[in-house]
Amino acid sequence: MSRTRTPARTASKAAKPKKRAAAGGRSKAAARPRAGKGGSLPAWRSLEQRQFDQIGLGLLALSVFLVFLMYLGSWGGAIGDGLVGGLRSVFGQVAYLAPPAVAATGLLLILRPLLPALRPFRSGAVLLLLALMLLFASGTFGLGGGARHGSELWSAEIVRPRGGVIGDALYWGISSLLGSIGAHVIGVTALLAGVLLLTGASIASMVSRTGEGLRQTTTALRRVPSGMTGESRAVGRRDADDEELEIPVTPRRRAAPPEPRTGEGPVPPRPKRVAEADLAPEDESAPRVRRRRGAAEPATGEEITASRGGGRTELDGARRYPDLFGEEGETRLDLPVAEPVDEAPEPVEEPEHEEDFTVVVPPPVEPPTRVARVRPAADEPATADGERPTLQELRERQPMGGDHDAPEDGYVLPDPGLLKVSAADQLRPDTAGQAETADALVEALAHFKVDAKVINTVAGPHITRYELRLAPGIKMSKVAQLKDDLAYALAATDIRILAPVPGKTAVGVEVPNKRRRIVHLGDVYGDPPGDASPLTVWLGKDVSGAPVYADLAKMPHMLVAGTTGAGKSGCVNAMLSSILLHATPDDVRLVLVDPKQVELNHYEAVPHLLTPVITSPKMAANALQNLVREMEWRYGVMSVKKTRNLIELNKVRVEEGDEPLPYILCVIDELADLMMVAPADVEDAIIRIAQKARAVGIHLVLATQSPRVDVITGMIKANVPSRIAFSVSSQTDSRVILDQNGAESLLGRGDMLFNPVGSSRLTRIQGAYIDEAEIAELTAHWAQQGEAEMREDLLEAAEDVDATDGGEDDLDADTDPLLADAIELVVEMGAASTSGLQRRLRVGYTRAGRLVDMMERRGIVSGFEGSKARQVLVSPMDLPKILAQLRGGGGDAVASDGGGDLDGPHPPPTGEDTADDRTGEHTALTPGR
Numbered sequence: 066m067s068r069t070r071t072p073a074r075t076a077s078k079a080a081k082p083k084k085r086a087a088a089g090g091r092s093k094a095a096a097r098p099r100a101g102k103g104g105s106l107p108a109w110r111s112l113e114q115r116q117f118d119q120i121g122l123g124l125l126a127l128s129v130f131l132v133f134l135m136y137l138g139s140w141g142g143a144i145g146d147g148l149v150g151g152l153r154s155v156f157g158q159v160a161y162l163a164p165p166a167v168a169a170t171g172l173l174l175i176l177r178p179l180l181p182a183l184r185p186f187r188s189g190a191v192l193l194l195l196a197l198m199l200l201f202a203s204g205t206f207g208l209g210g211g212a213r214h215g216s217e218l219w220s221a222e223i224v225r226p227r228g229g230v231i232g233d234a235l236y237w238g239i240s241s242l243l244g245s246i247g248a249h250v251i252g253v254t255a256l257l258a259g260v261l262l263l264t265g266a267s268i269a270s271m272v273s274r275t276g277e278g279l280r281q282t283t284t285a286l287r288r289v290p291s292g293m294t295g296e297s298r299a300v301g302r303r304d305a306d307d308e309e310l311e312i313p314v315t316p317r318r319r320a321a322p323p324e325p326r327t328g329e330g331p332v333p334p335r336p337k338r339v340a341e342a343d344l345a346p347e348d349e350s351a352p353r354v355r356r357r358r359g360a361a362e363p364a365t366g367e368e369i370t371a372s373r374g375g376g377r378t379e380l381d382g383a384r385r386y387p388d389l390f391g392e393e394g395e396t397r398l399d400l401p402v403a404e405p406v407d408e409a410p411e412p413v414e415e416p417e418h419e420e421d422f423t424v425v426v427p428p429p430v431e432p433p434t435r436v437a438r439v440r441p442a443a444d445e446p447a448t449a450d451g452e453r454p455t456l457q458e459l460r461e462r463q464p465m466g467g468d469h470d471a472p473e474d475g476y477v478l479p480d481p482g483l484l485k486v487s488a489a490d491q492l493r494p495d496t497a498g499q500a501e502t503a504d505a506l507v508e509a510l511a512h513f514k515v516d517a518k519v520i521n522t523v524a525g526p527h528i529t530r531y532e533l534r535l536a537p538g539i540k541m542s543k544v545a546q547l548k549d550d551l552a553y554a555l556a557a558t559d560i561r562i563l564a565p566v567p568g569k570t571a572v573g574v575e576v577p578n579k580r581r582r583i584v585h586l587g588d589v590y591g592d593p594p595g596d597a598s599p600l601t602v603w604l605g606k607d608v609s610g611a612p613v614y615a616d617l618a619k620m621p622h623m624l625v626a627g628t629t630g631a632g633k634s635g636c637v638n639a640m641l642s643s644i645l646l647h648a649t650p651d652d653v654r655l656v657l658v659d660p661k662q663v664e665l666n667h668y669e670a671v672p673h674l675l676t677p678v679i680t681s682p683k684m685a686a687n688a689l690q691n692l693v694r695e696m697e698w699r700y701g702v703m704s705v706k707k708t709r710n711l712i713e714l715n716k717v718r719v720e721e722g723d724e725p726l727p728y729i730l731c732v733i734d735e736l737a738d739l740m741m742v743a744p745a746d747v748e749d750a751i752i753r754i755a756q757k758a759r760a761v762g763i764h765l766v767l768a769t770q771s772p773r774v775d776v777i778t779g780m781i782k783a784n785v786p787s788r789i790a791f792s793v794s795s796q797t798d799s800r801v802i803l804d805q806n807g808a809e810s811l812l813g814r815g816d817m818l819f820n821p822v823g824s825s826r827l828t829r830i831q832g833a834y835i836d837e838a839e840i841a842e843l844t845a846h847w848a849q850q851g852e853a854e855m856r857e858d859l860l861e862a863a864e865d866v867d868a869t870d871g872g873e874d875d876l877d878a879d880t881d882p883l884l885a886d887a888i889e890l891v892v893e894m895g896a897a898s899t900s901g902l903q904r905r906l907r908v909g910y911t912r913a914g915r916l917v918d919m920m921e922r923r924g925i926v927s928g929f930e931g932s933k934a935r936q937v938l939v940s941p942m943d944l945p946k947i948l949a950q951l952r953g954g955g956g957d958a959v960a961s962d963g964g965g966d967l968d969g970p971h972p973p974p975t976g977e978d979t980a981d982d983r984t985g986e987h988t989a990l991t992p993g994r
């Protein structure tokens with residue numbers, strides 16, 4: 066069992082021919098933007114910022130010039146006076162707004178990169194100007210130079226003091242159609258509309274705000290005379306006897322500052338995950354809103370809930386103009402992206418985020434100052450405030466390299482900042498043509514005598530869902546039957562019909578957006594919540610644009626299936642990268658099976674690997690069978706320790722000075738290849754792991770491009786409850802994966818349906834994408850922190866493992882022919898680590914771990930010290946004596962104080978199946994021993 070590494074494979078995914086480049090994509094015609102709406106970019110948009118700067122400066126100068134001419138009466142020469150005259154002729158009295166308007170435009174051009182998109186401002190400003198010109202021309206509210214007479218049409222003297230040529234032309238047009246009263250009404254209405262557009266306010270918000278203001282004022286006025294102030298302020302209430310009751314109200318206080326730390330020393334690391342899991346209450350109903358990285362203040366749950374319910378008005382502008390409020394550094398409301406088109410959804414309708422499954426939505430993401438953290442050593446105290454050391458501190462404390470596989474003080478997590486994040490405009494869904502599609506949908510349904518109206522639209526990164534309310538008496542199934550006709554009417558290749566939208570009295574029609582957005586992993590990635598396991602992965606964005614993540618430990622096993630090129634590997638990469646971003650090898654160990662040899666080879670150097678990336682189906686079958694043994698062993702230990710799951714077991718282990726056991730995630734990239742080689746063994750092992758391994762922290766992700774019943778057998782399906790389906794070619798395939806139709810309507814390229822454990826609802830997600838460069842950076846970060854401590858015995862056939870490493874017959878619990886060599890080696894090195902022994906003695910992990918335990922019992926090396934290497938307690942001068950005793954005495958009592966204790970490293974577990982269990986010879990998968 067030599068400790069070898071998989072030779073670097075040169076085949077790269079880049080070289081892999083990409084099938085179905087436009088897999089499931091929309092037809093060219095459908096994908097092309099409508100004429101006049103976002104076709105080729107206007108010429109001015111191709112200018113560079115330095116050119117915009119110069120134009121902006123020119124406009125500022127012009128504005129100053131106009132101020133002198135128009136406000137201060139200076140003479141501007143022929144050009145200046147001509148300019149002013151022209152402006153006044155065109156815009157009338159509104160021309161006096163020209164200097165500030167020109168200055169504002171200049172500033173906007175100069176500050177363009179710092180400003181959010183200005184579309185609503187632009188249309189608001191234009192509408193406002195037109196309204197003012199019309200009002201001046203109509204003489205509304207006594208503005209302008211009064212009514213004009215037919216003979217004086219268009220003369221400069223007439224139009225200048227009024228609305229200019231534009232205003233007068235508007236007035237002329239409107240008044241001849243609707244009379245002058247119509248011009249007044251339209252002018253005032255357009256003025257109000259312009260103000261609303263410009264400010265982003267809504268009438269409802271103004272009314273509500275005024276009401277709220279009034280309420281607050283009245284409450285304040287009522288309180289003042291009662292003389293209730295400060296701490297004694299109370300809410301007055303009368304009981305049945307009309308007696309005033311005082312209900313003391315505790316004044317709001319800031320959280321008490323953390324206790325000052327006693328004692329010197331390094332900044333304690335952040336608390337262990339186990340502790341976090343205990344402290345953090347489970348809140349699966351967290352609303353689907355997250356703060357973008359870099360936002361200054363996390364949005365409180367109260368704000369979020371209120372904003373979703375529509376009761377609060379603070380975020381009104383954000384809902385109306387996500388493009389204005391969605392910039393970096395500001396609180397951004399990812400949900401709801403869409404607004405009701407016709408009427409507000411019924412209050413009885415269940416909000417989407419209350420779905421009862423484990424897809425949870427991340428809480429606010431921490432600001433980017435969180436760069437890395439280190440896993441604390443078992444005996445280090447956790448800080449009361451969970452303070453994390455800075456990256457600088459970590460770097461100072463952890464010189465990289467050295468002889469040990471794990472850095473001395475633990476691992477440094479990668480900076481999530483290495484992930485690509487979409488540009489601001491790409492974060493917003495493409496809502497172009499939404500209203501037209503809604504109209505076309507209603508019209509197409511009407512042709513088939515289905516009376517419906519669109520009550521809501523929800524836009525996500527790749528599709529928009531139109532929610533329809535059907536007229537009474539019309540069957541939902543009728544809409545479902547019209548799927549192909551509706552696709553034809555909308556010129557869309559793939560539409561999906563939800564009849565009904567789960568939890569709503571509506572039928573949903575999901576139509577691909579004209580422009581699809583790529584969801585980068587960086588757009589959705591955030592720290593896992595407190596109660597999540599290190600196996601938390603980010604999947605992508607749902608239909609409303611909210612990030613979706615799943616805790617694989619809760620799933621507890623996942624099936625990922627879809628045709629070739631649909632995005633399975635992309636999904637597996639996003640999962641693995643999510644884990645590598647927040648979990649150390651002490652938290653999670655990986656077994657990666659990649660029969661195609663090109664999908665998972667990026668990860669072959671990360672220290673999380675428990676085996677080299679497995680490419681041989683036969684070895685993969687062995688690994689699965691050995692994972693069953695590991696599972697049984699863990700169950701045995703759990704039964705002895707009287708614990709019920711990995712978290713409890715790890716707590717006990719840490720208390721007893723043992724290392725916690727990591728989660729194990731086994732990812733099989735192509736299940737079909739394994740099922741061809743050893744169907745019975747593979748199926749048996751998968752079923753056994755899937756049935757039992759959840760409690761002991763062993764989880765499976767099974768991916769396949771062959772959604773056939775001979776690959777995804779009934780037994781596998783029954784035991785792998787969480788499924789992700791990518792695009793498939795038929796409804797039959799969809800039913801094999803999900804037990805229902807739907808996946809045949811997906812668009813490919815990361816479009817997926819997620820069916821988590823315990824839910825019959827499917828969540829449509831645009832998968833998060835991470836490219837090869839990002840993966841390379843991520844894996845390089847880990848590779849430089851040490852090599853993986855491989856358990857290559859996991860690749861051996863189960864019988865061979867028994868014979869070599871765990872068999873009862875050939876190995877005594879406390880002797881080993883290599884013990885003397887091991888002692889010599891550690892004394893020479895001055896430190897002892899399992900990985901060091903593995904390398905130098907060329908033994909497997911199990912045996913090296915056992916040698917360390919033997920040396921500990923003999924007092925040669927110190928006990929477990931977290932992830933640090935153990936100290937050597939004897940000097941080189943003692944070595945000859947120790948070796949002589951060892952050779953002479955059969956290896957039992959080498960050191961005076963350690964020889965009598967022959968207990969194995971683990972108490973004999975009570976597992977039923979394995980020989981190891983009875984001897985206690987199994988060495989746990991604990992890293993860094």
Ligand SMILES: Nc1ncnc2c1ncn2[C@@H]1O[C@H](COP(=O)(O)OP(=O)(O)OP(=O)(O)O)[C@@H](O)[C@H]1O
Nearest residue numbers: 628629630631632633634635770814815832833834
């Ligand atoms: N989440 C995503 N967002 C955008 N594009 C994606 C996404 N996932 C995959 N793609 C695109 O689809 C192509 C195929 O994806 P991928 O290789 O993951 O498919 P696959 O289902 O694993 O195919 P195969 O089974 O042949 O390996 C990728 O090259 C990429 O361009």
